[in-house]
Amino acid sequence: MSRPWRVAVVGGGIAGLAAAVRLRDRAPAGTEITVYEQSGALGGKLRTGELAGQPVEFGAESFLMRDPAGGESAAVTLIRRLGLAEKVVHPTVGQAALAVDGGLRPVPGGTLVGVPGDLERVATVAKPAADADRDGGRPLLGPDEDVAVGTLVRARLGDQVVDRLVDPMLGGVYAGRADDLSLATTMPALARAARVEHTLTGAVRAAQAAAPRAPGAPVFGTLAGGLSTLVEAAATASGATIRLHAAVRELTLTAEGWRLTVGPTRAPELVEADAVVLALPARPAARLLAPVTSEVATTIGGLDYASVALVTLALPDPELPALSGFLVPATEGLLIKASTFFTTKWGHLARPDGIALVRASVGRYGDETSLHLADPDLVATVHRELSGVLGVTLPAPLASHVQRWGGALPQYAPGHGDRIAAARTALRAAHPTLVLAGAGLDGVGIPVCVRSGETAAGEIIEALGGSGS
Known part of the structure; x- marks a missing residue:
């Protein structure tokens, strides 16, 4: 029947x-x-909460606007299908920084998840190996070969490029380490190019050229x-x-x-x-x-999965740089691995009363002991480390929230x-x-x-x- x-x-x-x-x-x-x-x-x-009377993301904060081929991403297509296109907003401040050597330095442009296509552009943050990226006369990878991101980048460009650029970039997304994560899964466009190109910088440029972005086109969006x-x-x-x-x-x-x-x-x-x-x-x-x-x-x-905690602070009139946030290499020895200045990055969240929402991410794969701290201790540690990185004494938070995501981020x-x-x-x-x-x-x-x-x-x-x- x-x-x-x-x-x-x-x-x-x-x-x-x-x-x-x-x-x-x-x-x-x-x-x-x-x-x-x-x-x-x-x-x-995906979890939107509230802090100090304002909506704030306690999980993912944004989505990519384009797919790897350069077209509209599946998230944007779904948003259109659901009638939410008019709610899409983009960052008003896009420049992020790296916390290195006790200070903040702008994230260099022209990289692909931290892997540079031009070695000169990353010199202010990381010094490539002396004999970096020589053409060996053959593709970097075999037709079906996959390697850890760190394995390839260390061999071609040296340790500093991995530790100061690639690792914090991957850590911000996956809470994992470049030496453990699959190139083909985390950077599929670069993996494809590496099966053709003879240098890593050439592979980065080829991957970027394969999915060109119109000048000024936004990379990220949220609702x-x-x-x-x-x-x-x-x-x-x-x-x-x-x-x-x-x-x-x-x-x-x-x-x-x-x-x-x-x-x-x-x-x-x-x-x-x-x-x-x-x-x-x-x-x-x-x-x-x-x-x-x-x-x-x-x-x-x-x-396997990594666990993380997201600590959000509502701060009254803090001194914040004109940045979307910053990433922290593991070599800096800090608890936090990334921070986002929500009310700076997302203009639609700016408040006339001067209260700023700042979020920090804590927890790296294989080194998650920091997550054993009680919420008040985690908040205090994040507040202290943020003050240290910014070089100012941040005001005491008016409110705070700790969101723990146990086993949240897959390790490929x-x-x-x-x-x-x-x-x-x-x-x-x-x-x-x-x-x-x-x-x-x-x-x-x-x-x-x-x-x-x-x-x-x-x-x-x-x-x-x-x-x-």
């Missing part, structure tokens, strides 16, 4: 919500979509009112049934599809679905996969892309109506997560045959 499709989306972060919207747009009319979220709120790492606006609009547009506090504890293959065991062990709910999108962090996804396919579960579950070891591709191929061959999505697989950032969720939805539609039955 004909009936609508039933699709379960497990995970209510932006990847899961993007999947739900795409399913609503392209699956047959009447498709029943249910989003299961273990916590009490949708959005994952007036906060990124939770995106979450709310996506949930509404999806038309999905939203289940909060609904942990999916077990996934079982049945003759007609899938059975989800939802809720507490003392009162489990059994739900039937024709297809499932797992838009979860790697380890929870692996736990659900284990009874279905142990091989894929082992691959997915091997991904070299070969990550190939391992995930193999796992997905195996899963698709055995169980085409069970699809994976999310940052743990495809990379961090709102556009990447949106694209991951949309791709998963497309695979579900294809697997179910393009029409309900």
